[in-house]
Amino acid sequence: xxxxxxxxxxxxxxxxxxxxxxxxxxxxxxxxxxxxxxxxxxxxxxxxxxxxxxxxxxxxxxxxxxxxxxxxxxxxxxxxxxxxxxxxxxxxxxxxxxxxxxxxxxxxxxxxxxxxxxxxxxxxxxxxxxxxxxxxxxxxxxxxxxxxxxxxxxxxxxxxxxxxxxxxxxxxxxxxxxxxxxxxxxxxxxxxxxxxxxxxxxxxxxxxxxxxxxxxx
Numbered sequence: 001x002x003x004x005x006x007x008x009x010x011x012x013x014x015x016x017x018x019x020x021x022x023x024x025x026x027x028x029x030x031x032x033x034x035x036x037x038x039x040x041x042x043x044x045x046x047x048x049x050x051x052x053x054x055x056x057x058x059x060x061x062x063x064x065x066x067x068x069x070x071x072x073x074x075x076x077x078x079x080x081x082x083x084x085x086x087x088x089x090x091x092x093x094x095x096x097x098x099x100x101x102x103x104x105x106x107x108x109x110x111x112x113x114x115x116x117x118x119x120x121x122x123x124x125x126x127x128x129x130x131x132x133x134x135x136x137x138x139x140x141x142x143x144x145x146x147x148x149x150x151x152x153x154x155x156x157x158x159x160x161x162x163x164x165x166x167x168x169x170x171x172x173x174x175x176x177x178x179x180x181x182x183x184x185x186x187x188x189x190x191x192x193x194x195x196x197x198x199x200x201x202x203x204x205x206x207x208x209x210x211x212x213x214x215x216x217x
Contacts, residue, residue, distance in 0.1 A: 001113040003173065003216065004208050006192055007145045010116035010167040012141065012158075014176035015125050018196055020098040020132060022177075028093045036160050042070050043086060047122075051151045051181065091127040099132055100196070102213030104161045107137060109217055118142050120174065122151050122181070141165050152178075153185030162189070179204060 001008050016022045026033070033040055041191060046066045060082075067078040110117060118141030119125050125142060129135040141164035143157045150156040162169050167192035175197050176182020183206045186193035194208035210216060 001115050006173070007171060008173050008192070009171035010118060010165045011171070012118035012120050012143075012161050012172060012183050012191070013172075014152075014166075014175045015121035015128060016117060016123065017177035018175055018182075019103055019134070019177075020094065020128075021099065021100060023049075024046065025090070025093055027114070029090065029097070032085070032089055036081075037127055039071065039206055040085060042067060043082065046149070051153075054150075054154065056150050056154070057099065059149060062131060078163055087124060091124075091131065092126055094131040096131075096133045100213055102215075102217055104201075106216050108135070111138065116165045116167060117142060118165055120152065120157050120161050120176075120185075126210075129170045130146075152184075153178075153180035153188060154184065154188045155184070158185055158189035158191055162191075173208075179206075 002123055008149065043063065046063050046203050049066070050062060055062060064075045064078045064082065067082075069073045078138065079184055093215060107117065112191070115139060117139045119139055120130075120143045122145045124144050124146075126135070141161040145151050145154070145157045148157045148160055158169070165172065170192070173183060173192045174186035175194045175196060176186070177193065182197050183193045183204060187205065192208070193206040194210065195204045195206035196211070197209055198211050
């Protein structure tokens with residue numbers, strides 16, 4: 001399939017902020033975020049530390065260790081709060097109404113053209129896909145970078161997706177919303193990179209920049 005003049009045999013998607021509107025999700029979560037703000041802010045800051053350090057290994061274990069030290073609470077409590085506030089709570093507020101316009105039509109177009117599909121996310125995706133109505137789409141590669149032991153923009157998650165999709169990186173388009181994780185990771189791995197950037201200036205190192213999936217249909 002040709003897209004923007006490029007031969008595409010597979011497409012991988014980031015999840016949060018790429019398939020659905022994470023800004024609207026934030027509004028839904030605002031009371032819970034305010035209630036748990038110290039824990040949530042600390043959690044995400046530590047994850048970004050690991051990303052900057054290019055940490056390789058057991059990401060979840062390392063986050064819990066650093067959270068425990070930072071917040072002076074034991075790792076068992078950190079694990080419980082992570083499961084409840086980062087994973088279960090966030091996923092529980094997601095539904096199909098958050099999907100970006102044109103996503104399902106774009107996926108249908110890809111399937112019609114026999115383009116393979118994948119997900120590369122820094123967080124678990126199964127429940128989110130289920131709540132978005134995308135669980136039964138034929139995603140041949142579903143990558144949670146925690147399981148790989150390397151957060152984006154490390155090449156490991158992208159190359160694992162390439163392996164599972166049985167497609168050379170140069171024929172895979174990766175769509176994401178973050179410049180320093182999705183775009184950089186895709187380019188480092190030899191993927192074609194696309195960034196969804198709904199607001200602001202469109203400057204990006206991505207090969208393709210778009211504001212709506214309707215532009216891709």
